[in-house]
Amino acid sequence: MLLAGLIVACQAPAPPTPTPAPPIPTPSPPPPVTASRVETLNAAGAAFSGGDYTAAAGLYERAANTPPAAGEPSVVTDFADFRAMVALLADGR
DSSP: OHHHHHHHHHSOOOOOOOOOOOOOOOOOOOOOTTOOHHHHHHHHHHHHHTTOHHHHHHHHHHHHHSOOOTTOOTHHHHHHHHHHHHHHHHTTO
16 A cells, blocks of 8 residues: 555656637727727727737727717726726736
């Protein structure tokens, strides 16, 4: 029994399973300057989902810095600010 325990203890551990490679950013054209903040947020979300965190952060900041339309809730600005920070962190900044 001691010999069986010694053999098991001397075996090398199983190699770790490989992790999938990070997604390759797929650039998409930015929305036109005349786009609404919601359209810009949608484009930023698509860039983030595609792994292009730099473009996503820029689009979120653009949405946050664009003056809101009449009647648009302030939560849109707060959401854009938050997502810009998340995108910057995901980009390693």
